[in-house]
Amino acid sequence: MAILVTPQTKILVQGITGSFGAKHAQLSLAYGSQVVAGVTPGKGGQLFEGKVPVFDTVSEAARQTGATASAIFVPPPFAADAILEAVDAGLDLVVCITEGIPVNDMVRVKRAMQGSKTRLIGPNCPGLVTPGEGPQSHGGCRIGIAPGYIHKKGHVGVVSRSGTLTYEAVWQLTCRGVGQSTCVGIGGDPVNGTSHLDVIKMFMADPETHGIIMIGEIGGAAEEEAAEWIGRFGTKPVAGFIAGATAPPGRRMGHAGAIVSGGKGTAQAKIDAFRKAGIGVAATPSEMADTLLRMM
Amino acid sequence: MNIHEYQAKQLLARHGVAVPAGDPCKTVDEARAVAERLFAAGHTLIVIKSQIHAGGRGKGTFTHGFQGGVKLAKSVDEAVNFAGNMLGKTLVTKQTGPEGRVVQTILIAAAEMIKKEFYLAVLLDRAASRPLIMASTEGGVDIEEVAAHTPEKIIRENVDPAVGLMPYQTRKIAAALGLKGDLFNQACKLIAAVYKTAWETDAALVEINPLCIVEGPGGKEAIVAVDAKIGLDDNALYRHTDIQAMRDLAEESPLEVEASKYALNYIKLDGNIACLVNGAGLAMSTMDIIKHFGGEPANFLDVGGGASKDQVAAAFRIILSDVAVKGILVNIFGGIMDCNVIATGIVEAVRETGLKLPLVVRLEGNNVAAGKKTLAESGLTIISGDSMSDAAQKVVKATRAA
Numbered sequence: 001m002a003i004l005v006t007p008q009t010k011i012l013v014q015g016i017t018g019s020f021g022a023k024h025a026q027l028s029l030a031y032g033s034q035v036v037a038g039v040t041p042g043k044g045g046q047l048f049e050g051k052v053p054v055f056d057t058v059s060e061a062a063r064q065t066g067a068t069a070s071a072i073f074v075p076p077p078f079a080a081d082a083i084l085e086a087v088d089a090g091l092d093l094v095v096c097i098t099e100g101i102p103v104n105d106m107v108r109v110k111r112a113m114q115g116s117k118t119r120l121i122g123p124n125c126p127g128l129v130t131p132g133e134g135p136q137s138h139g140g141c142r143i144g145i146a147p148g149y150i151h152k153k154g155h156v157g158v159v160s161r162s163g164t165l166t167y168e169a170v171w172q173l174t175c176r177g178v179g180q181s182t183c184v185g186i187g188g189d190p191v192n193g194t195s196h197l198d199v200i201k202m203f204m205a206d207p208e209t210h211g212i213i214m215i216g217e218i219g220g221a222a223e224e225e226a227a228e229w230i231g232r233f234g235t236k237p238v239a240g241f242i243a244g245a246t247a248p249p250g251r252r253m254g255h256a257g258a259i260v261s262g263g264k265g266t267a268q269a270k271i272d273a274f275r276k277a278g279i280g281v282a283a284t285p286s287e288m289a290d291t292l293l294r295m296m
Numbered sequence: 297m298n299i300h301e302y303q304a305k306q307l308l309a310r311h312g313v314a315v316p317a318g319d320p321c322k323t324v325d326e327a328r329a330v331a332e333r334l335f336a337a338g339h340t341l342i343v344i345k346s347q348i349h350a351g352g353r354g355k356g357t358f359t360h361g362f363q364g365g366v367k368l369a370k371s372v373d374e375a376v377n378f379a380g381n382m383l384g385k386t387l388v389t390k391q392t393g394p395e396g397r398v399v400q401t402i403l404i405a406a407a408e409m410i411k412k413e414f415y416l417a418v419l420l421d422r423a424a425s426r427p428l429i430m431a432s433t434e435g436g437v438d439i440e441e442v443a444a445h446t447p448e449k450i451i452r453e454n455v456d457p458a459v460g461l462m463p464y465q466t467r468k469i470a471a472a473l474g475l476k477g478d479l480f481n482q483a484c485k486l487i488a489a490v491y492k493t494a495w496e497t498d499a500a501l502v503e504i505n506p507l508c509i510v511e512g513p514g515g516k517e518a519i520v521a522v523d524a525k526i527g528l529d530d531n532a533l534y535r536h537t538d539i540q541a542m543r544d545l546a547e548e549s550p551l552e553v554e555a556s557k558y559a560l561n562y563i564k565l566d567g568n569i570a571c572l573v574n575g576a577g578l579a580m581s582t583m584d585i586i587k588h589f590g591g592e593p594a595n596f597l598d599v600g601g602g603a604s605k606d607q608v609a610a611a612f613r614i615i616l617s618d619v620a621v622k623g624i625l626v627n628i629f630g631g632i633m634d635c636n637v638i639a640t641g642i643v644e645a646v647r648e649t650g651l652k653l654p655l656v657v658r659l660e661g662n663n664v665a666a667g668k669k670t671l672a673e674s675g676l677t678i679i680s681g682d683s684m685s686d687a688a689q690k691v692v693k694a695t696r697a698a
Contacts, residue, residue, distance in 0.1 A: 027632070076531060102532035103420060104457075104498050110425045111457045145601065147631030147662065162577020163601065164629045168684070171629070171660065188576060191425045217577055220422040243580040246565075246587045247596070254561045254576025254598040256531060257422070262440050267584075284588050285581040286685035 002130040002182040003157065003202040003209070004093060004119070005069060005141040009130075012037040012067035012091075014058065014074055014082045016048050021073030024097075024145050025052070028071075031148035032132055032139040037061040039070075059089040069093040071127060071143045079123060080105040087118045095143045096123035096193070103256070106191035113193070120193025124256065126163035126185035137179075146170075146183065154179015156292065157203035159196055160215035161188050161255065165243060165285060169213050172289035181209040188255025190219065196226035204235055211237045211296045213288055214279070218244030219257045219265040224273040231277030239280040239292035242270045297528045299542045300347040302403040304526035307497055307539075308504075312489035314482075314520045316510075318405025320347065327379035330404040331372045342369050343407040344378040348397040349547040352389035359386040359396060368407055375404065400546060411517065413506035414473055415439050416487065418494035427455040429491060431469050435506035461491045479509060482519045490521075497539060498532030501525070551614055558610040560599055567592025568622040569695050570615040572608070574599050574629065582627045585684055591692035594621045603633060608641030612649055623695030625687055626657040635659045635667030643674040654679065654694035658687035 011028065015021035016038025026049065028035050037055060038048045044056035055061035058070065070086045072079060072094065079098040086094040101123050113120060121128060127144015131137035131151035142148045150167055152174040160166040166185050173180060184199050186192055196214060203209045216223035223242065230238055245267035247253045249260040260266050274281050282291040299307075302320040309315050317334060321327040327344070334342050346353050346365035353365035362381040369375035379402055388396035413435030421428035431451040434442045443450055451472045455461045463484065470483040486507070494502040503525045510520055533540050545553055555562035561576065565583070569591045573579035576598045583593035595615065599607050615621060628638050642657060658681035659667045671678050679694060681687020 077534065100531045102498055102535075103500065103529045104495065104532065107420070107425055107427065107457045145632065150631065150661070160577070162575060162580075164573075164575025164631065165577035165581060167629050167631045167661070168578060190420060190422050215577070217580060222422075225423070241581070243577050243584060246583045246593055247580060248563070248565065251563055252530075253563065253580050253596055258576060258580065262443070284585045284685050284688075285578075286585070286683050 003199070003206050004128060004182060004184065005130050005143065007130065007132050007139055007141050008034065009069050009141045010034045010036045010065060010067040011069050011071060011141070011143055012039060012058065012061045012065065014039045014070055014072045014086065016040060016052070016054060017043055018073055022048070024071070024073065027148065028142045031142045032134065033142045036065040037067050058085045058091070062089045062091060067091070069143060070095065072096040072098055074098060076100040076102070080109050083109050083120060084112055087113055087116050091118055093119050093121065095121045095125070095127045097125060097127055097144050099124040101189065103191055106189065110191060110193070121184065122187040122192060124189040125187030126166060128182060128184045130182045131180055144185070146185065150174055151183065152179035154181065155208060155210040156180050157206070157209040157212045158183040158215070159199040159203070159212070160185055161217050161257070162215060162243065165215050168285055169215060169288040176289055176293065178289065178293065181206060188257050190257035195222045197222070197229055200226050200230060204233070209236065211292050213292050214238055214240045215288070216240065216242045216270055217255065217258050218242070218247055218253065218267050219259045221265065223270040227273040227277040227279060230279060234277070237280070237292060237295035239282060239288060239295060240274045241282040241285055241288050242267045242274070243285070297530055297533060297543055298349045298547070299526055299528070299539070300349065300401065300544065301345065301524055302347055302401065303542045304524040305521065307526060308490065308493050308521055308524055311493040311496065313486055313493060314518060315524070316405040316408060316520055316522060318403060320401050320403050321379065322383070322401050324376055324379050324383060327402060327404055328372060328376050331369070331375035334404065334406050335372060339406040340370065341407040342375060343367070343405055344369060344375055344382065345403045345405070346382050346387050346399040347401040347403055348387060348392070348399060349544070350389050350391040350397060352391050353387065356387045356389035358382070359388060365389065365399070397547065408510035408512060408520070410508045410510055410522070412509040414508070415442070415505050416490060416507045417501065417503040418491055418499065419501045421454055424454050426457060427491070427494065429453045429455065429469060429487065431473060433473055435508070439505065455491065460495070461488060463488070479517060479519060486519055497526070497536060498529045499526050500529045501527040551617055555614050558607050560597065560607060560611055560614065562614055563596040564618060565593050565595055567594045568620050569625060569691055570594040570597070570618065570621045570623070571625045571627065572597050572599060572611050572615060573627045574601060574603055574633070578627065578629060582625065582684065585688040586625065586692065589688045589692045591688070591695060594618055601633065603638065605637065605641035605644065608638060609645040609648060612645035612651070616649055616651070621653065622698050623654045623691050624656070625691040626655070627684060627687060628659050628661070630659065630661035630664070632662060634662055635664045636670055639667035639670040643670060643676060646676050646678070654691065654698050656681050656687050656691040656694065658682070658684060
């Protein structure tokens, strides 16, 4: 069953005619995902790649195609509006890939989303993949920018704030013949829609997921929050890695949220929380898969 | 982006926050004029403050031996003497590193009689995804110490972005600070104005430490922001052209400024093993794994998800401008990007720069076989790493041998 999306999930792409959105919409189509609509205001009526209809509004696209999930590729100044348009259209899932959204915009978006049924993943994230049954996991659901072919259908859930570090973990698993249920990049911004803990709870409840890799990094306390819950309620093996042990305090390490400030959000505090919760800690990023496999 | 104290006070004053009378000066003549004006207005003590983006200014030392980046003066001549000892001189504090920073600007302001010091800040509460106002009766000291030892002395008030800061919240804070009467009303107004500054400028942090009750020339008490620090959200700068103009490139590392021109995310560190990586998380963990195997990373460098050949070439030039670098580790997980494009970029950059240092490359992902072939057939001495840990161990060893 996997979490959040299945190979049947119908996807629309907001910003499908921009170069970034177009490229990744094509890659999702090539992976066999159900990209059924695009949205670009003013370009309604066009066809993307000669087959995917483009609409002016999200609600029109959802109504006419039955799309329930959205991938957002619009530039940062327009991203908050794009997210709330997808929420207004009643979609189940909105995945915002856009990097560089002002923090205050996300503060307002999260407030406005309170009480809505829509789940937001991201922003500033690689998106998510539920691998398919075909060769190189073809036929799965790919929403976002992750490389599809590195996946393999199986039973490990992966959740991470970082894109390439997620791919690293997924590839380690696939190279060892171990597949994934769903891989979720929750994004590197300080204010995001879905936390580590949200995804961990879904993995724990998903019968297809037998073990979890949780990848965190410096900044904030979301990893500690997830670890505490796992320590109390976790029912499946979890291995983890925290990036940024060598990062100097007070500096933002690429991701807007990756910063140790006021002595808070250090790698050591997160690693300690992992250990306390019985999470297997990978000493280096090369050992993420092996650390989990030893526990399973 | 960080800005100077005097710029922070300009932004605060623009939003209605009371700050001490004063002005920034770039020359000794300007300093004399400001000092004369402040004494003529009835102030009996003024302060001369070096403007650099680093803390510990008061206890800092100038490289020519002058003590203190913040000085009090009772006369114009004294102020001018201090200004001459600060402007154009290099100030070393506990936060600048031994190289220090050149003081280009000083702030000269009225130093009013301080009766009591508080702490006030607006920042993001990540767990709540809302702005947070933090205040304390313990001002003028390190707030992290207060939070660690006497957390009950920190007042925290979240703001609902749907309605903004409500007046009752400012009253709660002012009451918790123990203020009464006119000072209570002044504090409410000031807290609202500080929050407005933070929200309207898209600040990541506004910190007033200390916020003071001062006694003005007429013996009248007032609440003013005696020191101020503002850090802006880089993602929101596009909508604040006035604040963009406050950027001081002299306060940033020249290599970091150069890297930003190529959309490279580079942060210089103190080690000798440079790294070039795609993706922030992978770049951080590449630094970590170098350290894990006994090396010291020289930098953080994220070339982004879709690095071009030009970016790779620029990245090599920037890495090699750091004279401390004795070895290089390239770690690329080419999910979508073609490993062969990266490999070609590496080969070209190595030829262009005439690289003599040991170079370890770990490539993985899309079209990796072609990429490895390009590296192997280049005739260059490039050490290939099979995994992150293999590559990290090889670069640490090669750097030690070099």
